[in-house]
Amino acid sequence: MSKNIKVWCLSAVAAMMVFALLFTATAGNRQVSAGQDNGYHGKPAKYVFYFIGDGMGMPQINATEIFKGVQSSNDPMYSEKLNFAAFPYLGMQTTQAADTFITDSAAAGTALASGYKTNSAFLNVDPTKRVKYQSMAELAKAKGMKVGIVSSVSLDHATPAAFYAHQPHRNNFYEIALELTDSGFDYFGGGGLLAPTGKKKDQPDALAIAAQKGYKVVNSHNEILNLGQQDGKVIAIQPGLAGEQAMQYEVDRTSQLSLADFTRKGIELLDNPNGFFMMVEGGKIDWASHANDAVTTIRDVAAMEDAVAEALKFYAKHPDETLIVVTGDHETGGMTIGFAGTEYKTAFGKMAQQKISFEDFDKKIKTYRETVGAHGANLSDWLPVLAADYGLVDLTAYDRERLSAALNASMLDKKQRSKDEHSYLLYGTYEPFSVTVTHILNQKAGIGWTTYAHTGVAIPVFARGVGGEAFQGYYDNTDVAKKMINIMGLTQ
Amino acid sequence: MSKNIKVWCLSAVAAMMVFALLFTATAGNRQVSAGQDNGYHGKPAKYVFYFIGDGMGMPQINATEIFKGVQSSNDPMYSEKLNFAAFPYLGMQTTQAADTFITDSAAAGTALASGYKTNSAFLNVDPTKRVKYQSMAELAKAKGMKVGIVSSVSLDHATPAAFYAHQPHRNNFYEIALELTDSGFDYFGGGGLLAPTGKKKDQPDALAIAAQKGYKVVNSHNEILNLGQQDGKVIAIQPGLAGEQAMQYEVDRTSQLSLADFTRKGIELLDNPNGFFMMVEGGKIDWASHANDAVTTIRDVAAMEDAVAEALKFYAKHPDETLIVVTGDHETGGMTIGFAGTEYKTAFGKMAQQKISFEDFDKKIKTYRETVGAHGANLSDWLPVLAADYGLVDLTAYDRERLSAALNASMLDKKQRSKDEHSYLLYGTYEPFSVTVTHILNQKAGIGWTTYAHTGVAIPVFARGVGGEAFQGYYDNTDVAKKMINIMGLTQ
Numbered sequence: 015m016s017k018n019i020k021v022w023c024l025s026a027v028a029a030m031m032v033f034a035l036l037f038t039a040t041a042g043n044r045q046v047s048a049g050q051d052n053g054y055h056g057k058p059a060k061y062v063f064y065f066i067g068d069g070m071g072m073p074q075i076n077a078t079e080i081f082k083g084v085q086s087s088n089d090p091m092y093s094e095k096l097n098f099a100a101f102p103y104l105g106m107q108t109t110q111a112a113d114t115f116i117t118d119s120a121a122a123g124t125a126l127a128s129g130y131k132t133n134s135a136f137l138n139v140d141p142t143k144r145v146k147y148q149s150m151a152e153l154a155k156a157k158g159m160k161v162g163i164v165s166s167v168s169l170d171h172a173t174p175a176a177f178y179a180h181q182p183h184r185n186n187f188y189e190i191a192l193e194l195t196d197s198g199f200d201y202f203g204g205g206g207l208l209a210p211t212g213k214k215k216d217q218p219d220a221l222a223i224a225a226q227k228g229y230k231v232v233n234s235h236n237e238i239l240n241l242g243q244q245d246g247k248v249i250a251i252q253p254g255l256a257g258e259q260a261m262q263y264e265v266d267r268t269s270q271l272s273l274a275d276f277t278r279k280g281i282e283l284l285d286n287p288n289g290f291f292m293m294v295e296g297g298k299i300d301w302a303s304h305a306n307d308a309v310t311t312i313r314d315v316a317a318m319e320d321a322v323a324e325a326l327k328f329y330a331k332h333p334d335e336t337l338i339v340v341t342g343d344h345e346t347g348g349m350t351i352g353f354a355g356t357e358y359k360t361a362f363g364k365m366a367q368q369k370i371s372f373e374d375f376d377k378k379i380k381t382y383r384e385t386v387g388a389h390g391a392n393l394s395d396w397l398p399v400l401a402a403d404y405g406l407v408d409l410t411a412y413d414r415e416r417l418s419a420a421l422n423a424s425m426l427d428k429k430q431r432s433k434d435e436h437s438y439l440l441y442g443t444y445e446p447f448s449v450t451v452t453h454i455l456n457q458k459a460g461i462g463w464t465t466y467a468h469t470g471v472a473i474p475v476f477a478r479g480v481g482g483e484a485f486q487g488y489y490d491n492t493d494v495a496k497k498m499i500n501i502m503g504l505t506q
Numbered sequence: 507m508s509k510n511i512k513v514w515c516l517s518a519v520a521a522m523m524v525f526a527l528l529f530t531a532t533a534g535n536r537q538v539s540a541g542q543d544n545g546y547h548g549k550p551a552k553y554v555f556y557f558i559g560d561g562m563g564m565p566q567i568n569a570t571e572i573f574k575g576v577q578s579s580n581d582p583m584y585s586e587k588l589n590f591a592a593f594p595y596l597g598m599q600t601t602q603a604a605d606t607f608i609t610d611s612a613a614a615g616t617a618l619a620s621g622y623k624t625n626s627a628f629l630n631v632d633p634t635k636r637v638k639y640q641s642m643a644e645l646a647k648a649k650g651m652k653v654g655i656v657s658s659v660s661l662d663h664a665t666p667a668a669f670y671a672h673q674p675h676r677n678n679f680y681e682i683a684l685e686l687t688d689s690g691f692d693y694f695g696g697g698g699l700l701a702p703t704g705k706k707k708d709q710p711d712a713l714a715i716a717a718q719k720g721y722k723v724v725n726s727h728n729e730i731l732n733l734g735q736q737d738g739k740v741i742a743i744q745p746g747l748a749g750e751q752a753m754q755y756e757v758d759r760t761s762q763l764s765l766a767d768f769t770r771k772g773i774e775l776l777d778n779p780n781g782f783f784m785m786v787e788g789g790k791i792d793w794a795s796h797a798n799d800a801v802t803t804i805r806d807v808a809a810m811e812d813a814v815a816e817a818l819k820f821y822a823k824h825p826d827e828t829l830i831v832v833t834g835d836h837e838t839g840g841m842t843i844g845f846a847g848t849e850y851k852t853a854f855g856k857m858a859q860q861k862i863s864f865e866d867f868d869k870k871i872k873t874y875r876e877t878v879g880a881h882g883a884n885l886s887d888w889l890p891v892l893a894a895d896y897g898l899v900d901l902t903a904y905d906r907e908r909l910s911a912a913l914n915a916s917m918l919d920k921k922q923r924s925k926d927e928h929s930y931l932l933y934g935t936y937e938p939f940s941v942t943v944t945h946i947l948n949q950k951a952g953i954g955w956t957t958y959a960h961t962g963v964a965i966p967v968f969a970r971g972v973g974g975e976a977f978q979g980y981y982d983n984t985d986v987a988k989k990m991i992n993i994m995g996l997t998q
Contacts, residue, residue, distance in 0.1 A: 072564070072598070072963050072964050073963050076600075076962065076963050076964055080607055080962075091602070091604065091605065091606075091607070093602070093607070099980055100980075102979065103978070103979070104596075104597065104598060104978065104979050104980040105596065106598070106966065108568075110583070110585070112583065113583065114583075114850055114851065114852070115572055115583070115585070115843065115852045115952075116843065116844050116850045116852060116952070118850065134850065345842075345844075348842030348844050348845070348954050348956070350837075350840030350842065350956040350957065350961045350963065351607065351608065351961050351962035351963055352608050352840050352956060352957045352959060352960060352961030352962055353840070353956055353957050354930065354931050354934060354956060354957045354958055354959070355927065355930065355931055357608075357957070357958075357959040358606055358608045358626065358959050358960065359606065359608070360606070360607045360608060360962065410927060411927075412927040412928050434904065435847065435903075435904040436904050438846065438847065439846050439847055442846060460607075460608070460962075462840050462956025462957060463956070464840070464842040464844060464845055464846060464954025464955070464956055465842065465844045465845050465846045465849070465954060466846055466849075467844060467846070467849040467850050468844060468850065469842045469843050469844030470568065470572075470843035470844055470852065470952075471564050471565050471568050471842065471843055472568055474598065474980070476980070486595070486596065486978045486979075487594065487595070487596050487978075488591055488592075488596045488966075488968070
């Protein structure tokens with residue numbers, strides 16, 4: 015090593031140490047919050063609902079409108095406008111993160127909750143990870159409003175976490191859970207926690223810590239339904255959750271509580287003379303669109319519409335004090351109403367018989383794989399199942415070819431499956447047979463998909479009530495938060 | 507034939523005759539026009555610009571914003587908002603036709619020009635073909651305003667025709683041309699006519715008829731540039747047009763007049779104390795998106811932005827009397843910013859080297875086919891061409907596999923090519939090699955497509971100037987026309 019290089023290396027190491035010290039010294043010491051004078055100078059909104067359909071772009075909304083029309087009318091050209099799409103005020107928000115045009119839910123959640131751009135995967139910290147952002151929920155709590163956070167996915171997932179957590183990575187689930195217990199928010203409802211005892215399962219249980227900090231933690235149907243204001247701060251977790259700690263897809267839901275149930279309970283618990291802020295996330299719209307499963311997507315959009323209906327009932331009683339904002343954080347799947355094979359035709363009625371999400375269908379495939387082994391699959395075994403679960407009957411030769419290839423791929427152990435470019439385009443990381451079934455069904459209905467990830471198109475914002483007119487126009491996702499912070503009178 | 511059947515047949519024939527008489531008696535006798543009280547009660551807008559990007563949905567706009575950012579900045583996260591996307595007022599319009607959720611340009615044009623729903627392919631007649639609709643351009647002319655119609659495609663194409671023609675089918679090009687000559691509109695500019703002497707080429711030349719009716723018909727560069735108000739009514743056709751009678755794609759344009767040139771000339775010819783209405787269509791945005799060619803699409807959106815810039819210069823001089831509305835008639839191609847293979851990444855810089863439209867590239871393929879014959883193709887012959895024309899160099903094994911298959915398909919006579927479902931999904935009705943090249947380039951940049959036809963998603967409306975606030979909200983495409991008719995003071 016020459017002397018010059020040695021000097022350079024030492025200097026570099028020294029610089030890195032200074033940087034590291036500086037980072038340690040400043041990280042978390044600076045907290046900022048955003049507001050915007052958007053022309054609203056009226057009385058602050060007292061009751062604020064913020065509905066976020068994760069992955070819900072205009073295609074997901076329009077597809078739900080056409081699907082609901084098919085279900086509720088004999089008129090093939092009837093489409094039923096969603097309750098929030100009929101709100102008087104509409105805007106469009108751009109969604110890019112600080113580092114990518116296609117955002118993830120953490121950067122988008124930070125923008126929507128706190129009004130700042132950051133990198134994908136970051137939660138309420140700036141791209142240098144030195145500055146923490148305060149969300150509108152934190153500001154509302156500080157002002158004396160009650161605060162509720164509801165999600166159909168786990169409560170520590172990126173979108174709900176963006177309202178109370180500040181982490182350099184969205185996957186810091188234990189740290190996020192600890193921030194939840196410190197939030198002092200009044201109501202958490204819906205999914206559970208992904209790592210309540212940490213990554214190594216060696217930490218004190220976050221729900222026990224929450225209980226110590228005064229939270230009533232309930233996770234039975236009746237306990238949740240019986241919650242009242244006398245219970246104080248509560249964490250209400252849907253009973254019987256599986257590994258992902260998320261609520262069921264609406265299409266699979268039987269007697270379990272719905273997103274609307276959790277929203278109605280939230281209103282009951284939060285209603286008080288100082289007002290409240292409640293964020294409700296339809297989190298699995300995104301998951302269903304990642305999997306390119308249109309009906310499961312649509313049914314979850316409809317479930318969010320049902321939750322919005324609860325807010326509208328409250329709004330009807332307090333029209334002059336309530337603001338409802340409904341938006342998405344990004345589009346997922348590159349969903350389009352239109353597909354090459356169907357050209358100008360749609361036939362959403364063909365999707366009306368789907369009774370099962372891709373996730374529940376995956377379980378059937380797993381059972382079959384365990385029964386017949388890697389080379390025992392026969393598409394004809396599945397034809398009655400496809401008819402029963404999806405109403406999928408009119409298969410072309412090309413459909414059968416695609417289905418057989420996918421079924422064979424699904425019979426292999428995941429490690430044995432082809433990882434080549436073509437296979438990835440066909441199936442992503444999903445169960446090949448499952449995603450091929452929904453692709454074919456969706457395509458026959460006239461729906462196309464381009465990706466298993468998110469897309470970068472602008473997203474609609476619908477608003478009703480106090481200050482709602484401020485949400486008109488074409489602006490950035492950070493502006494949604496700035497407008498809300500201003501209308502809630504939280505500008506610092 | 508039994509007596510009963512005879513009687514039934516006679517009755518049926520009689521019924522059909524009555525129906526035919528009734529149709530003849532009523533068709534064309536009823537003319538209706540639409541208006542809407544949308545809260546605008548100010549002075550009517552005196553100067554009105556209506557820009558319609560055919561096939562321009564939010565994805566086309568957002569893609570252009572990102573592409574322009576790549577071209578104008580070293581910052582990979584810079585995107586440049588289009589001049590019309592920065593207008594103060596935004597709305598979204600639903601686009602379905604009376605008979606399909608995915609509209610064609612004739613039904614959409616009828617809605618946007620006249621405010622009525624009709625079936626796809628119908629131009630300003632109702633679904634029974636008995637009632638004719640009057641467009642805002644006809645109403646404006648009747649009121650004494652000057653009227654101009656500009657399009658980058660032929661002047662008898664569905665969108666421009668929707669402003670002056672009333673036909674049971676958009677392909678009645680000769681009848682449409684005759685209606686053009688009868689319109690009395692002051693300025694037609696851009697493309698030519700598709701059938702000036704009729705389908706059988708046995709009718710009097712429509713342009714000669716136009717001349718008899720007082721139109722000055724010009725189709726040379728200098729004649730067009732030298733047009734002045736002293737020339738009276740004019741039809742200005744871009745010189746050197748090919749079979750489709752449309753202007754060049756912007757990406758192929760050299761010294762020919764641009765859409766902005768035709769717009770600027772329109773302002774010069776139409777400006778008068780009684781005001782004017784001018785519709786300007788970016789018609790080939792649609793064609794490029796049908797072909798799934800993103801750069802050609804984007805460059806034509808940018809050309810429309812340049813045309814809007816001309817309107818903005820006029821607006822700056824008459825801000826209190828001018829309305830500018832910019833929208834699309836539907837989305838084309840199912841374009842998405844995001845693709846399965848690139849996941850959350852975009853790399854629009856990879857598209858910056860494309861120098862040619864799919865149409866001009868098709869010509870190179872034709873020449874090659876004629877040279878090497880059906881079985882003489884070799885992908886390696888094309889690698890330097892792909893590098894030069896598209897900047898496409900980093901080909902994967904799967905890319906090469908797709909390109910070779912497409913090249914072989916392109917070497918066959920169209921009649922010999924496979925018509926099966928898989929081939930149609932891969933290539934539509936396009937030159938297989940050409941569409942595969944743009945698919946691969948677009949996908950590397952992070953753009954996906956789902957169809958060679960239109961899609962059914964809602965479309966943004968941008969407005970600036972007098973009455974512009976009325977275009978906020980989420981409404982139907984028919985409402986765009988109703989709002990404009992009202993703001994122009996044309997409500998009957």
